[in-house]
Amino acid sequence: xLHDLQKDFAAIALSNNKAALLGRVQAARGTPxxxxxxxxxxxxxxxxxxxxAAFPVVARIVGDRFFVAMAKVFIEAHPPTQPTxxxxxxxxxxxxxxxxxAKSMPYLADVARLEWxxxxxxxxxxRAPMDPTQLAExxxxxxxxxxxxxxxxxxxxxxAFPIFEIWAVNQADHDVIPGIDFGHAECGLVxxxxxxxxxxxxxxxxxxxxxxxxxxxxxGEATALVAVGSTNFDLQDTLHLLLAEGAFTDAHIVxxxx
Amino acid sequence: MSDTKVSTLSxxxxxxxxxxxxxxxxxxxxxxxxxxxxxxxxKAGENACANAAGxxxxxxQSTVDFDSGEWKLxxxxxxxxxxxxxxxxxxxxxxxxxxxx
Numbered sequence: 001x002l003h004d005l006q007k008d009f010a011a012i013a014l015s016n017n018k019a020a021l022l023g024r025v026q027a028a029r030g031t032p033x034x035x036x037x038x039x040x041x042x043x044x045x046x047x048x049x050x051x052x053a054a055f056p057v058v059a060r061i062v063g064d065r066f067f068v069a070m071a072k073v074f075i076e077a078h079p080p081t082q083p084t085x086x087x088x089x090x091x092x093x094x095x096x097x098x099x100x101x102a103k104s105m106p107y108l109a110d111v112a113r114l115e116w117x118x119x120x121x122x123x124x125x126x127r128a129p130m131d132p133t134q135l136a137e138x139x140x141x142x143x144x145x146x147x148x149x150x151x152x153x154x155x156x157x158x159x160a161f162p163i164f165e166i167w168a169v170n171q172a173d174h175d176v177i178p179g180i181d182f183g184h185a186e187c188g189l190v191x192x193x194x195x196x197x198x199x200x201x202x203x204x205x206x207x208x209x210x211x212x213x214x215x216x217x218x219x220g221e222a223t224a225l226v227a228v229g230s231t232n233f234d235l236q237d238t239l240h241l242l243l244a245e246g247a248f249t250d251a252h253i254v255x256x257x258x
Numbered sequence: 259m260s261d262t263k264v265s266t267l268s269x270x271x272x273x274x275x276x277x278x279x280x281x282x283x284x285x286x287x288x289x290x291x292x293x294x295x296x297x298x299x300x301k302a303g304e305n306a307c308a309n310a311a312g313x314x315x316x317x318x319q320s321t322v323d324f325d326s327g328e329w330k331l332x333x334x335x336x337x338x339x340x341x342x343x344x345x346x347x348x349x350x351x352x353x354x355x356x357x358x359x
Contacts, residue, residue: 063335105337132280140270170336177339219273223264235269239276 009039014079016040047075047088054089055115057170058096058108070099086123090116107161107182114163117155117190118197124153129246142253144220148213149250151191156211158187164201191245198245205233210242218254 008020018036025032048071052059059067078091093116096102097109129151138146157163164186169177187207190199202210205226212222226233242248 059335061335061337061340063337066335132277135273136277138273141266143269143273144264144266166340169340177336180340220264220269223269227264235272236275236279239273240279243276243280 012036013039013043015076044072044075047080048072050085051075051089051092054119055092055112056172057115057167058092058112060170061105061108061111061166062102066101070096070101073099086119089119092116107159107163107166110157110159110161110163111166113159114157114167114190114199117157118199121153121155121190121192121197124151124192127152127249130243130248130250132243134251135243138251138253144218144223145253145255146219146251147216147254148219148248149252150214151247151249153190153192154214154247155190156187156207156214157190158185158207160185162186164188164199167199189245189247191247193246200241200245202238202241203232205230206238206241209233209235209238210247 011017012021016037018033021036022032025035028035048068051071051074052067062070074092074095078095080088082088093109093112096112102108130149135143135146161182162180162184165180168174169180186201187204188199188201189207189210190197192198208230209222209226212225213219217225223233223235
C-alpha cells in the first residue's frame, strides 16, 4: 500500500526510524542503513535552515553550533504539521523556554516570541488602516464609547527582559554588540506597513491601554483604567502613534452597558 | 468607577489632537520610550526558504551530527558579548545529552 510506504518513509525522514523499510532497500554505494539515513539528515538540515531564517536573532545569540544542535532536538519533537514552511516554528519559543541547555539565557524564549510575532505580522492579511479623520466626525459625548477594530498584523508583546533592545543590537549591521542591562522589562507592538515589519517600544501605561483596547474595551473605559494607576499616560500621544502606525482599521460606537 | 471616569472634554481634546497630528506627521516618540526606533526590514524572501532548503545535495550532510560537548558553546554567539550568559547552568551537558539522545 502506497499509504503505508509513505508513512514508513515519513518515519525515517522525521525521526530516523528505519525499521520498516530497512529490508526493502538494497545495498549499493553504502549500506541500506546509510542510504536511508540520507533522507533523515536532509530533512533535519532543511528544516534547520527554515528555523534559522525565521529566528535569525536567536541564531546569532546562541551561535551556529548550538542552534543546529537545538534545532535537531526541536524538529524531532515538533515535526511540521502543515505543508507550509513559512508557518513552521510556531512552537519554538515555548520549546526554548523549557529547553535545559538554554537555561542560562532566560530571555531567549521571549526573543523568539518577538521574532515569531514579526513572522506573523509579515504574513498577516492586508487591510487598509482607518482614516484618522473618521474620529473627528464622532460627537465628543460619544467618544468614550468608541471601540476599535485591530489591524490583522498588529501583535502585542511584553517581556521581563529588554527583548527589543536585544533584537536591535543583534541585527546584521551591528558589528559591535554592546553590553545590555538585562534587568529591565520591555513591552511594545509589532506591525507591518506595506512590506515592512515595524516594531515600537511602548511605555508600560501605553501598552496596558492598548492591551485593554485589544480586549474590546471602549476608549473611555480603557483610558479610565490606565489613568488610575499611572501618571505618565498620554492619550493623545498614544492614539497618535497607533493611528499613524495603522494599528486600527475601524472605529465604531458600542452601546453602553448599564 | 465614576470618580475615575475620564471627562468628555479631556477625551475629546486628546482625540482631536491625535487626529490632527496623525494627519500630518509620523508618530512622535513620547509614548515610545526614549529609544531608537526599532524599524527592521523583512528581507525579501526571508521566509521563502523552502526552495533554498529543498535543494541540498543528497550527500548526507554532517552538520547535524554533534557531540554533546558542543552544548558547552552556549554563548558562542552574541550572548556573552551582551553580557547575557546570566547564570551558566549546571549540568547543562548532561541534560543535553539526555535530551539529544
